[in-house]
Amino acid sequence: RKEVEQDPGPFNVPEGATVAFNCTYSNSASQSFFWYRQDCRKEPKLLMSVYSSGNEDGRFTAQLNRASQYISLLIRDSKLSDSATYLCVVNKGGANNLFFGTGTRLTVIP
Amino acid sequence: GAGVSQSPSNKVTEKGKDVELRCDPISGHTALYWYRQRLGQGLEFLIYFQGNSAPDKSGLPSDRFSAERTGESVSTLTIQRTQQEDSAVYLCASPPPEGLHSGQYFGPGTRLTVT
Numbered sequence: 001r002k003e004v005e006q007d008p009g010p011f012n013v014p015e016g017a018t019v020a021f022n023c024t025y026s027n028s029a030s031q032s033f034f035w036y037r038q039d040c041r042k043e044p045k046l047l048m049s050v051y052s053s054g055n056e057d058g059r060f061t062a063q064l065n066r067a068s069q070y071i072s073l074l075i076r077d078s079k080l081s082d083s084a085t086y087l088c089v090v091n092k093g094g095a096n097n098l099f100f101g102t103g104t105r106l107t108v109i110p
Numbered sequence: 111g112a113g114v115s116q117s118p119s120n121k122v123t124e125k126g127k128d129v130e131l132r133c134d135p136i137s138g139h140t141a142l143y144w145y146r147q148r149l150g151q152g153l154e155f156l157i158y159f160q161g162n163s164a165p166d167k168s169g170l171p172s173d174r175f176s177a178e179r180t181g182e183s184v185s186t187l188t189i190q191r192t193q194q195e196d197s198a199v200y201l202c203a204s205p206p207p208e209g210l211h212s213g214q215y216f217g218p219g220t221r222l223t224v225t
Binding site: 036041042101103 | 143145151152153155201212213214215216217218219221
């Protein structure tokens with residue numbers, strides 16, 4: 001089983017829609033969680049960390065469910081500029097235990 | 111500079127040639143990682159450096175791959191006798207000094223094409 005699994009999509013949504021992605025992780029000892037955004041032919045960039053209590057940054061909300069071992073990303077009022085691949089990243093702790101999902105591709109349609 | 115830089119940005123090479131990729135990390139970031147991302151795929155860990163400690167080479171796919179870093183400065187990833195399956199984007203990253211729980215900062219990558 002992969003350390004981190006994501007639905008690859010693509011998710012095609014109209015502007016203004018709300019869209020949610022889930023990501024599951026296999027190791028219950030995982031310590032920290034992130035969502036990254038990767039634009040086409042660009043490097044991944046940190047979008048937000050995911051805290052146990054859930055956190056929100058503008059139109060973006062991230063949540064962690066430790067019992068079911070998944071994290072989620074909710075995007076409200078989608079913009080064309082939100083079109084990208086969203087990578088789920090899990091840190092199991094220690095210096096070299098960072099695992100990347102293969103990403104979920106989002107396209108926001110005018 | 112303000113971020114991680116990598117060079118070259120693009121490299122086209124013939125099968126069998128050696129290539130050297132360079133990463134300049136953020137000043138003060140002691141850890142440095144190399145990843146590979148094939149087209150449409152996720153990131154594959156290659157190698158990890160932390161200060162002057164022995165690097166973690168567990169992700170290197172074959173003995174054709176090697177990397178060096180002197181202290182906390184520039185790192186070079188070398189691929190010898192390149193093969194077509196080496197074609198990918200090679201990304202360098204460093205976490206801030208407080209560690210991985212603060213995320214990773216990636217360079218723009220080197221896009222390697224082996225013909």
